[in-house]
Amino acid sequence: MQYEPRLCALVDDLLGYFSINDRSKKCPKNFNLTNTDLKYYWFINRKTWTVIEGFKILEEELKVKGKLPTFIDVGCGIGWIVRLARNLGYNAYGIDIDKDLLDLGKKIFNLKYPILRLANALNYDYSKYDVIYLYHPIFNHSLERELEFRILEQAKKGSIIFAPANEIFDYDSQEDSLETISYQYYIYRKL
Ligand SMILES: C[S@@+](CC[C@H](N)C(=O)[O-])C[C@H]1O[C@@H](n2cnc3c(N)ncnc32)[C@H](O)[C@@H]1O
Numbered sequence: 001m002q003y004e005p006r007l008c009a010l011v012d013d014l015l016g017y018f019s020i021n022d023r024s025k026k027c028p029k030n031f032n033l034t035n036t037d038l039k040y041y042w043f044i045n046r047k048t049w050t051v052i053e054g055f056k057i058l059e060e061e062l063k064v065k066g067k068l069p070t071f072i073d074v075g076c077g078i079g080w081i082v083r084l085a086r087n088l089g090y091n092a093y094g095i096d097i098d099k100d101l102l103d104l105g106k107k108i109f110n111l112k113y114p115i116l117r118l119a120n121a122l123n124y125d126y127s128k129y130d131v132i133y134l135y136h137p138i139f140n141h142s143l144e145r146e147l148e149f150r151i152l153e154q155a156k157k158g159s160i161i162f163a164p165a166n167e168i169f170d171y172d173s174q175e176d177s178l179e180t181i182s183y184q185y186y187i188y189r190k191l
Contacts, residue, residue, distance in 0.1 A: 007087060011080045051081060054162055054185040055088060058131060061160060061181055061189070067091075069130040074121045074151070075137025079105035082115060090131065095119040121147050126154040136165040152177060155190040162187050 062069050068091040073081045076094025078101050085092035094116045096102050102116045122143065126132055132151055138144040148168045155161060161178070163169055164186045169178060174188075181187040 007084055011084070050164070050185065051084070054164075054182070054187060055084070057182050057185060057187055058160060058162065061187070062130065070128060071131040071133065072126070072129045074124070074126075074132065074134040074147070076116060077101045077105070079109055079111045079116050081133060082111055083109040085131075085133075086111075086115075093117070095121060095124060097121070122150065126151050127156055129155070129159060131160045131162060133162045134166070135163070136167075141167065152190070157190055159190050160187060161190065 058069075068089060071082075071085045071090040071092040073079070073085070073092070073094040076082050076096050077098075079094045079096075082092045082094040082105075093114070094102075094105075094111070096116070096118065097120055099118055102118060105111055105116055121134075121137055132155055134147075134151070136144060138147055145167050148163070148166060151161060152168070152174065160181070161169060162185070166186060168174060169186070169188050170180075170183075177191055178188040179191055181189055
């Protein structure tokens with residue numbers, strides 16, 4: 001698989017641009033973003049390489065024969081991970097509760113419904129995905145835990161949960177239902 005250096009450079013640029021710590025950075029060229037666009041997505045502030053390292057581990061671990069692995073980003077925001085996953089060969093989708101972010105993602109990454117869709121993660125069905133990715137979508141801790149328990153219960157046997165900054169997957173109490181593939185990158189397999 002190619003790890004899409006141009007996309008990663010773009011995403012780093014966008015993340016820097018929308019990051020709360022880096023308001024002074026210039027908008028990436030060739031993105032016709034308006035002032036209204038710019039008020040969204042200000043809180044993601046981390047490097048693309050951590051996700052890329054996670055994808056490299058997934059590539060080693062996934063044994064889906066004869067079809068593209070299905071992938072969902074739960075709380076996908078503007079959908080950059082969905083774009084990356086699609087470029088890497090996944091049958092990838094994203095859901096988010098914020099229509100403005102989805103609209104911005106459609107504009108930046110050309111991802112249209114049903115690839116990005118408006119949905120509440122707390123009601124969604126996770127049973128059909130090979131990879132479930134989430135980056136702590138819900139600020140409220142008890143609701144985030146409710147979401148993670150829902151995912152843990154619904155994820156199919158053998159599927160992979162890739163969940164940086166999670167609340168429950170790291171704990172030994174889940175050892176009957178999860179095998180940890182990478183502590184460093186928060187990757188687990190449903191048993
Ligand atoms: C921390 S951002 C993660 C964005 C992206 N997945 C990433 O890793 O860069 C969390 C996202 O979850 C979304 N979100 C929050 N609550 C949600 C819910 N109940 N259902 C779906 N999305 C939700 C937010 O709108 C936000 O876009």
